[in-house]
Amino acid sequence: MQRDRIGIDTGGTFTDFVWLDGGDLRLAKRLSTPNDPARAVLEGVADQQISEATSVVHGSTVATNALLERRGARTALITTSGFADVLAIGRQNRPDLYALVPRRPVPLVPRPWRFEVRERVSARGEILLPLEEADLAPILAALEAGGVKSVAVCLLFSFLRPEHEEAIRAWLQERTSLHLSLSSEILPEYREFERTATTVINAYVAPLMARYLQRLREGLAPRPLAVMQSNGGILNAATAGNQAARTVLSGPAGGVVGAHHVARQAGFDQIISFDMGGTSTDVALCPGRLPLTAAGEIGGLPLRLPTMDIHTVGAGGGSLVYLDVGGALHVGPESAGAAPGPLCYGDRVIGDWRFEITSQPDGYRPSLGVRNANLFGSTTDANLVLGRLDAERFLGGEMRLFSGRAQAGMAALARTLDRPSAEAAAADVIRVANATMERAVRRISVERGHDPRAFTLVAFGGAGPLHACELAAALQIPRVLIPAVPGVLSALGMLVAAPARDYSQTVMMTVPAQVPGDGAPVWAPALATMLEDNFRRLEERAVTEMAAEGFVPADLTFRRTADMRYRGQSHELPVALSPDDPVSPPALFHAAHEGRYGYRQPAAAVEIVNVRVQAVAPATVPELPSQAAVETAAEPWGEKTVWFGERPVPTALYERSRLRAGHYLDGPAVVFQYDTTTVIPPGWQALVDRFGNLLLTH
Numbered sequence: 001m002q003r004d005r006i007g008i009d010t011g012g013t014f015t016d017f018v019w020l021d022g023g024d025l026r027l028a029k030r031l032s033t034p035n036d037p038a039r040a041v042l043e044g045v046a047d048q049q050i051s052e053a054t055s056v057v058h059g060s061t062v063a064t065n066a067l068l069e070r071r072g073a074r075t076a077l078i079t080t081s082g083f084a085d086v087l088a089i090g091r092q093n094r095p096d097l098y099a100l101v102p103r104r105p106v107p108l109v110p111r112p113w114r115f116e117v118r119e120r121v122s123a124r125g126e127i128l129l130p131l132e133e134a135d136l137a138p139i140l141a142a143l144e145a146g147g148v149k150s151v152a153v154c155l156l157f158s159f160l161r162p163e164h165e166e167a168i169r170a171w172l173q174e175r176t177s178l179h180l181s182l183s184s185e186i187l188p189e190y191r192e193f194e195r196t197a198t199t200v201i202n203a204y205v206a207p208l209m210a211r212y213l214q215r216l217r218e219g220l221a222p223r224p225l226a227v228m229q230s231n232g233g234i235l236n237a238a239t240a241g242n243q244a245a246r247t248v249l250s251g252p253a254g255g256v257v258g259a260h261h262v263a264r265q266a267g268f269d270q271i272i273s274f275d276m277g278g279t280s281t282d283v284a285l286c287p288g289r290l291p292l293t294a295a296g297e298i299g300g301l302p303l304r305l306p307t308m309d310i311h312t313v314g315a316g317g318g319s320l321v322y323l324d325v326g327g328a329l330h331v332g333p334e335s336a337g338a339a340p341g342p343l344c345y346g347d348r349v350i351g352d353w354r355f356e357i358t359s360q361p362d363g364y365r366p367s368l369g370v371r372n373a374n375l376f377g378s379t380t381d382a383n384l385v386l387g388r389l390d391a392e393r394f395l396g397g398e399m400r401l402f403s404g405r406a407q408a409g410m411a412a413l414a415r416t417l418d419r420p421s422a423e424a425a426a427a428d429v430i431r432v433a434n435a436t437m438e439r440a441v442r443r444i445s446v447e448r449g450h451d452p453r454a455f456t457l458v459a460f461g462g463a464g465p466l467h468a469c470e471l472a473a474a475l476q477i478p479r480v481l482i483p484a485v486p487g488v489l490s491a492l493g494m495l496v497a498a499p500a501r502d503y504s505q506t507v508m509m510t511v512p513a514q515v516p517g518d519g520a521p522v523w524a525p526a527l528a529t530m531l532e533d534n535f536r537r538l539e540e541r542a543v544t545e546m547a548a549e550g551f552v553p554a555d556l557t558f559r560r561t562a563d564m565r566y567r568g569q570s571h572e573l574p575v576a577l578s579p580d581d582p583v584s585p586p587a588l589f590h591a592a593h594e595g596r597y598g599y600r601q602p603a604a605a606v607e608i609v610n611v612r613v614q615a616v617a618p619a620t621v622p623e624l625p626s627q628a629a630v631e632t633a634a635e636p637w638g639e640k641t642v643w644f645g646e647r648p649v650p651t652a653l654y655e656r657s658r659l660r661a662g663h664y665l666d667g668p669a670v671v672f673q674y675d676t677t678t679v680i681p682p683g684w685q686a687l688v689d690r691f692g693n694l695l696l697t698h
Contacts, residue, residue, distance in 0.1 A: 029395060038212060231500060233499060284309060317379050382410060460482070499617040500616045503614075507608060560577045566593070636665075660688060662690075
């Protein structure tokens with residue numbers, strides 16, 4: 001029997017809840033509790049009286065925050081003799097080319113906790129030197145003396161022969177209760193730095209995630225708990241606790257899945273998802289499919305696990321406004337979050353705010369760690385001063401905003417910048433925030449050869465619909481889609497996500513260079529058989545593991561991908577493969593390479609580096625409510641002055657709950673609803689489709 005499900009997304013400012021109740025989509029928001037994220041989840045479920053027969057799908061920021069704030073478990077690394085410094089050496093990449101003194105991210109495992117064992121496996125998978133278990137006793141003593149809680153085991157070429165890693169785990173499990181992460185299970189692929197870094201990330205965050213999920217499971221019982229993965233699928237809580245690195249983009253992935261689902265339902269396949277929350281903005285380009293990548297990064301560290309291809313910038317509703325040493329205006333990346341929150345949150349702010357401007361060694365920067373912090377406010381405060389938010393209608397009137405505090409903050413900024421009014425300073429804040437988000441969208445579109453004018457911008461998050469039209473105008477995006485529940489779309493994405501598991505293996509197969517003649521790629525039957533055998537082994541493993549979780553093997557579907565490159569290249573392209581496709585893998589790679597880089601080398605040898613399988617179980621997707629169109633103008637319930645382009649403009653006000661399919665309206669307008677506010681500037685028009693989405697065009 002299919003259970004009802006509730007999606008819960010924990011963000012930096014709010015925790016969102018979405019569930020179906022008798023066919024009606026219901027939602028709720030409450031302030032997050034950063035010091036104890038589980039509290040907001042459990043209190044929200046209790047307040048909404050969610051049935052015990054409901055299963056919970058959760059998007060968590062626990063792993064993400066542990067990495068970004070460097071507060072994970074005390075972790076050690078066990079590796080092959082001579083390779084303890086792989087984490088410190090890293091790659092020769094220079095992300096900041098103009099830094100005079102570039103600084104590498106500090107390794108998660110300091111040198112005293114990186115241990116070596118005598119063993120060696122060759123690049124062909126031959127055991128050259130057996131594991132010396134005598135090396136493990138002094139390592140265990142050092143682990144216990146140092147208070148280490150988690151251990152990453154990453155031996156050279158263990159993706160070919162995992163026996164030594166498994167022997168280390170067995171030896172340690174007999175003698176200790178430390179959490180153990182094996183690279184042969186987390187990432188059985190070549191490239192020692194990336195494999196080691198990913199395994200260490202998992203070891204670093206897994207104990208925290210396991211404790212957090214255990215508390216949730218106990219508090220939510222008997223409701224089953226699943227966790228959103230970075231790849232857009234869901235995973236049972238027990239596995240998520242053990243493989244926590246797969247959840248580091250949990251919430252943003254839910255947003256992309258939700259945006260893709262809503263947009264396809266509305267008839268749009270080519271979309272750019274724009275998720276602006278309280279702390280950050282996440283953007284992703286979906287060219288008719290969900291954008292997956294196996295080459296992610298978080299906190300400057302490589303994370304080589306399948307994730308949504310999302311670009312994140314520090315621009316959100318809570319982004320703090322300050323000046324640098326040169327007097328230039330900045331918005332973010334620091335955020336007020338849920339505590340202390342924007343100035344207009346009033347009594348939720350810790351301490352009394354002062355608006356005097358105090359010089360600090362690094363400029364007029366905000367300070368969140370002390371009372372009476374000196375700052376000008378946040379993006380939310382600027383929107384409130386401009387009239388784009390309403391103090392009495394925030395969260396449907398459940399949470400009152402204090403406009404006087406926001407006005408005082410923007411007035412202080414205006415005096416500092418010699419601007420004529422608080423509204424002019426607030427307009428500057430919005431322009432700076434929009435410029436940051438515009439660069440993010442260009443990064444995933446223009447810089448990758450995609451024309452934004454061919455896409456629809458799907459705007460969501462608590463603050464996304466406030467900025468969507470101005471952002472689309474700057475990028476010449478012709479259409480903006482505001483979902484029916486934009487403020488909680490990430491939680492909705494968790495309801496439509498399917499259970500999924502990812503598997504990969506390095507194979508290093510070489511397809512010989514093409515022989516001049518008919519131009520057909522060399523694809524021998526022996527190579528095809530070898531590739532098929534590798535895919536089959538991964539699929540058999542998927543069937544075994546997912547059957548143990550209760551999924552019916554016959555219901556599983558498999559998505560195959562191969563990482564391929566021309567011989568001599570140091571990077572690969574993922575190529576989707578199907579056993580029924582008559583086109584050979586090399587030919588598919590040539591086409592993919594030309595599509596990405598503008599050329600192909602049909603006579604060059606091709607290497608198949610890794611094979612990947614994603615196993616997906618069926619899921620019942622909730623049917624979103626739809627309406628018959630009425631095709632008439634919407635009636636505003638009021639009017640007020642809103643600032644556009646540094647001038648006050650009389651603006652019509654609408655209530656989203658009163659809009660029906662077929663209603664249309666002209667800007668300037670502001671549409672209020674419980675979970676967000678939509679701003680429609682002058683020159684824009686809006687139409688409500690049959691699913692309740694707002695379609696905005698310029």
